[in-house]
Amino acid sequence: MTLISSSNATHKIASLKMCFYGAGSMAEAMVRGLLDRGLTEPGQISMMNRQNAARMEELTARYGVNTSMIEADKSAMLKEADIVFLMMKPKDAAEAIGQVRELLHPGQLIISVIAGMTIRTLETLLGKPMPIVRTMPNTSSTIGLGATGVSFSAAVSQEQRLLAETMFQAVGLTTVVEERMLEVVTGLSGSGPAYVYYLMEAMIAAGSELGLSEEAARELTVQTVLGAAHMVKATGENPAELRRKVTSPNGTTQAAIEKLDANQFSQAVISAISRAAERAAEMGAEIERKATS
Template sequence: MFRQQGGITLKAVFIGAGSMAEAIIAGAITSGALQAENTYVTNRANNERLKELAAQYGIQSGYDMESALNNADVIVLAMKPKDAAAGLEAIRSYIHNGSVIISLLAGVGIDFMEKAIGKPCAIIRSMPNTSAAVGKSATAIALNKHVTAGQHKAAIDLFTAIGLAITVDESQMDAVTAVSGSGPAYIYYVAEAMQTSGEELGLDHETAKALIIQTLLGAADMLSESNGQAASLRKAITSAGGTTEAAIRTFDEWHVKEAIEAGVKEAAAQSKRLGLSYKH
């Protein structure tokens, strides 16, 4: 993993301290993929946020950008995508031959990062999701030509420590963003509707919540064990004239499936539109 190289602990620096950075820090520190004493976090202004992360995870904060980045081996770009150009400008002089840049920036392409940095550098573009905080992220990564086999493996090990990690061609990143990057929000959206319906039908809040959570967990496990055959699983519990059929029929009347498909495709289109902002 990135935490060691030839017996030497590597220095990892997170630039940005938002929810995604915290999710990855939490998962990586808990799993041991990163070591707290050599993991640094910095941002432009919010010192209280940095203190909060340092207190919770034992990582290093309170450094200015220059001190944090000095001798950094792994630099994780976790700022807002709109700050990508300024962020890359800030790190350029700290990049050395062994540096690895890991980008969490939605829509910011490898080509843009390479040109902004202006020197050969290993760049790994990633799209995790916030389930990293509980070790359940679905993360896709894309590599530039400077990433070595060892760096590739280290990145897979890092993201595997917080869930599933797969390597894709960069051209697939918009689809990844739409399916798994934004995906947890779709599930939460469904859970919200189930919670509201359950309470309106007479269940108390906590009972409905517990039933929904366990139902989602069970369904996820069933999908995993059946190699993702969602349609087959749905049909198996949709008996003619039964309650499930009544619900699915209503969903079909309201075109729920088509709405979800359209929403996922629109998320991919938005990812592509955002990406166009970062092309030279």
């Protein structure tokens, strides 16, 4: 790859062939984001999975990308790609990589979206020195509002870093972290949408139990969460400060916050995120044991 700067990374991406091994919702989100942002053309993208022909036909019809269920075609897609996205399920990853690693070469950039698989494990499975980008996106990437943590192996050049960051910015916000922090990213933003949905479930249930129709409770909850997130982003203020501004002494909000504090709301959230991060590390260790045994 020739030397590039951040200002022309988007131009460089358009010239590169990409192959997505794995064609689930996250792979589709990436493809849609790349195409919607005009970073590349459908003809530069190939997608494959192990056996779901109907899914391949669906993706070709929807986006015009290259797909095939013929093994020789899939091998050619992998060999010819400049960037290979590994997006298979963690339980299938080691076997799948083992089957195709001879098709891959050090001139390619490997981008992994395999939850829990460390760069070290992936290097072992590939069996050759290759530049590897490990990522942890979340499901909001499917609507272009994702939050993705990104880490790089030592072999990734500055040019390749810019390319990877630019591509993931097509589906939301990207934050570069040390690899050991990706477990924290998993606990915070990777699983984070579920925490917000859980809160929304409780708010909707409360509104319904107190007499609102379920539809009204849902609409009010959705708009409240949306508005609160936009307030933090638009004002740049600390959430704690915004909370204080709407918490009048002896008012309704203070009464509610006191009830949340009595039930250790903040500590429960911190403990939940900590446990999610811990579980991510456990899963990574399990994957490494299986992959290297």
